[in-house]
Amino acid sequence: MKKAYLYNKDSQSIKCLACKHYCIIKEGKTGICHVRANMDNDLFLLTHGxxxxxxxxxxxxxxxxxxxxxxxxxxxxxxxxxxxxxxxxxxxxxxxxxxxxxxxxxxxxxxxxxxxxxxxxxxxxxxxxxxxxxxxxxxxxxxxxxxxxxxxxxxxxxxxxxxxxxxxxxxxxxxxxxxxxxxxxxxxxxxxxxxxxxxxxxxxxxxxxxxxxxxxxxxxxxxxxxxxxxxxxxxxxxxxxxxxxxxxxxxxxxxxxxxxxxxxxxxxxxxxxxxxxxxxxxxxxxxxxxxxxxxxxxxxxxxxxTYCPCCQNVVIKRQGYLVENYLDEKGKCPYCSCKLAGVWE
Ligand code: SF4
Structure with missing residues (x-):
């Protein structure tokens, strides 16, 4: 458990800022996620660590x-x-x-x-x-x-x-x-x-x-x-x-x-x-x-x-988690050199 960073507080309430629910959390209670809690008028992340x-x-x-x-x-x-x-x-x-x-x-x-x-x-x-x-x-x-x-x-x-x-x-x-x-x-x-x-x-x-x-x-x-x-x-x-x-x-x-x-x-x-x-x-x-x-x-x-969008050849072959990757280290197609979108290195 550790004090959270993503929250606002005033004398009346604690507002969690971590997600778009923006829960207002009362003393001794948690937000909708059940792991961010108001304890002694501060917000704690109960799952920290x-x-x-x-x-x-x-x-x-x-x-x-x-x-x-x-x-x-x-x-x-x-x-x-x-x-x-x-x-x-x-x-x-x-x-x-x-x-x-x-x-x-x-x-x-x-x-x-x-x-x-x-x-x-x-x-x-x-x-x-x-x-x-x-x-x-x-x-x-x-x-x-x-x-x-x-x-x-x-x-x-x-x-x-x-x-x-x-x-x-x-x-x-x-x-x-x-x-x-x-x-x-x-x-x-x-x-x-x-x-x-x-x-x-x-x-x-x-x-x-x-x-x-x-x-x-x-x-x-x-x-x-x-x-x-x-x-x-x-x-x-x-x-x-x-x-x-x-x-x-x-x-x-x-x-x-x-x-x-x-x-x-x-x-x-x-x-x-x-x-x-x-x-x-x-x-x-x-x-x-x-x-x-x-x-x-x-x-x-x-x-x-994965099929190359330029030449339609298979450039990454998959069967479940068995993967054969034919792209080069920059993500380029070996057949037509088209660069595929992604993070390759
Ligand atoms: S659901 Fe959890 S993370 Fe989201 S605003 Fe509420 S307390 Fe914060």
Whole structure:
């Protein structure tokens, strides 16, 4: 536990500035994420120095397809979340604390101390280097809510020439985006494209996520976008046309990952996404002008590969996490020398 940086206080209240919920938090309580708490009229990050998950993952698993392909990322996650997605695949990390602590700071802290493991920033980096990782990934649960801990680790990572990436739902406040200057790349979940879906299924506002994506792009961060397609919930043709037009309007070079849904958490009554629905979405993305559209969670599909947008040859071949990269170190196509968008060295 450590005093937070991203907050304002006056004699009456504490306002958290880490995400676009901008919670006003009363004494002894937490914000919506259940890990940022008002204690003695100061804001504390209860998860500082505590992790709930750590793995060495292929960077493709995040997913990043245009960011140091075939390298590994030392991946860290904690507890809590600022969203409440009914289909969450990591609900044990993101949602369970909410039921047990019910916004009570002491209960949340007890939970975190019982189920987390202590690690400090230097120790994390030492481990990442020992494991041969090129990148630190802040992932598994929403990293925005533990921004100060992310910052501590990311600063150490930079000192040792490691990259930093965040896998996020895109609710970062502008204050957090500015604060986390060490982050090189973001994979943002754009979970749908209607207010109704965002409010009822996710517990957030779509416009705030779109604003984050635009801001990150303006600040020159590398961005990839993922959409989990849930049958009957967010796979409407017009919705996908609007979603892909939005991405293409920012840049046609932003990779879009269209992922297959499997029943999870509170959405057990919906069937897995048919492959034909994913393929239709891919066509919509390509018609919108996107240069790189990928299928996710379908191993062996031809849309796992990267095709050169100039000559259409396969330049990165993938089968799950098996990757053959034919691009040169600058990201140039071996057939026509066209430079592909991404971070290649
Ligand atoms: S990070 Fe947590 S406490 Fe802060 S505004 Fe977001 S949900 Fe609220």
């Amino acid at each position: 505590l992790i709930a998950a750590e793995h060495l993952d292929p960077i493709e698993k995040k997913p990043f397809y245009h960011f140091l392909p075939s390298t590994t990322a030392y991946s860290l996650g904690t507890f809590g979340c600022n969203f409440r997605c009914l289909f969450c695949q990591n609900w044990q990390l993101s949602q369970v604390i909410k039921k047990l602590s019910n916004f009570d700071a002491s209960k949340a802290l007890n939970f975190l101390r019982t189920y987390s493991k202590e690690i400090d920033a230097k120790e994390a980096i030492k481990k990442a280097i020992h494991l041969g990782a090129k990148t630190i990934a802040y992932t598994y649960n929403e990293p925005t809510i533990w921004a100060e801990f992310v910052k501590d680790i990311a600063k150490q990572a930079k000192k040792h020439k490691l990259k930093n990436v965040m896998i996020s739902s895109g609710y970062e406040s502008n204050e957090t985006i500015e604060y986390l200057e060490e982050i090189d790349a973001y994979n943002i979940d754009l979970k749908g494209f209607t207010d109704e879906f965002y409010i009822n299924v996710v517990g957030a506002k779509l416009e705030n996520v779109l604003d984050t994506i635009e801001t990150l792009h303006k600040r020159g961060k590398w961005i990839e976008i993922t959409t989990l397609l849930i049958p009957g919930k967010n796979d409407n043709k017009q919705e996908l046309k609007d979603l892909t037009a939005f991405i293409a309007g920012i840049s046609e070079d932003i990779p879009w990952h269209v992922s297959r849904f499997h029943p999870d958490y509170l959405m057990q009554d919906v069937e897995p996404t048919p492959i034909s629905t994913l393929e239709r979405a891919i066509s919509i993305g390509e018609e919108a002008g996107l240069n790189y559209v990928y299928i996710g969670n379908v191993v062996g599909h031809e849309k796992e590969h």
